[in-house]
Amino acid sequence: MPTIQGFSTMRARSYVFRLPLFTRAMIAVMVAFWIVSIQSTWDVRQWGALIPNELTLSTMYRVNTFPLIHLNFFHALFNILSLTPLLERFENEFGTLTSLALFFGPLTTIPALVYIFWEKFIVKGNTAVMGASIWVFLLLGIEAIRTYKTNPYLVIGTHHVPTWTTPLVMVLVVEALIPNTSFFGHLCGVGTGYLFGLGYLKFLAPPEKALRWIEARLNLLGRLPHYVSVDQKTYGRFGVLPTSNSTTQMTPLGLMGSTQRLGP
Incomplete structure (x- = not known):
């Protein structure tokens, strides 16, 4: 098979x-x-962008849609390439249903709401963000916290840099x-x-008992290709993975508010 520099x-x-099901679905979306x-x-x-002044009860969907929308082709491409291996690893560890519940639940809404609070009440701005880099x-x-638990420091010359x-x-x-790019959004x-x-x-994750009941009731493992069951996870749900010690502006895109993308 042809190779290009390895x-x-x-x-x-x-x-x-x-690639597991949820990861495939997110890339496709x-x-x-x-x-x-x-x-x-x-x-x-x-x-679909997360625009602080546009967020109301009827537009709360924005806290879930903004990671799926990108400014242009290269923005989408770089984010997809960066996200895929990380999301695949997460899904294989926690399962497809848990990944779905967490990424369209607390793991997206928490940083989104913190960002909205920062923009509206701290800096008094209206900077819109979008992109999967969050x-x-x-x-x-x-991953940094997991690595820190098994390999706390990177040695660079005479300096020890915490891996977290x-x-x-x-x-x-x-x-x-x-x-x-949105510095605070990334933070x-x-x-x-x-x-x-x-x-x-961890208390925000759906209980395994409920997930097993849903999987058995709907026969998800049998019906959905590449589905990762709660009992097929590579590692424990919240265990440590084993690792080796080693203000408003106008934009050309016509978005309301000044727009910053999340990521490259």
Whole structure:
């Protein structure tokens, strides 16, 4: 099979075909929203972005739709490539139903509401955000806490850098290198990931007994290809993964409020 500087197309193809159901669905939805955003009849970005002054009881859906919508092709592409391995790992650990409940529940609404509070009441702004990088940094926060429990420090010369700080360093790098990204939005994602990794949000996860009942009742494992059952998880639900010690502005896109994307 042809390779490009060590990249195996066969291995990549095999990896894509092994992706679990929720991860596949999220990629498909993001691609679908990007395709829809090409037309001009319906402004999907204005509809689904997290815009502080547009958030009302009737538009609370925005706290769940904003990670699925992107500014342009490259924004969507880089976020999908960054998110896929992290989300696949999470789903294989916790199961498909748990991933669905958490990512369209507390793991998205908590950073979204914190961001809204910051914009409306602290900085008095109306900066809209969108993009899946809030999930990317959230998952990086979870992974950083897990890594810290088994490998607390990175040794760089004579310095010992705590491994839990790596997502914060990445937030700074993204902010410095990529324009129009949301620094505080990324911090909201990392902070929520830290809380989840430390176990403070475990009470928000659906109980396994209820998940098993739903799976058995609907025969999800038999009906849905690539479905990850609560009893098929790679690791324990909240255990440690084993690791080796090693103000308003106008924008060209026509969004209300000044728009910052989450991620590259």
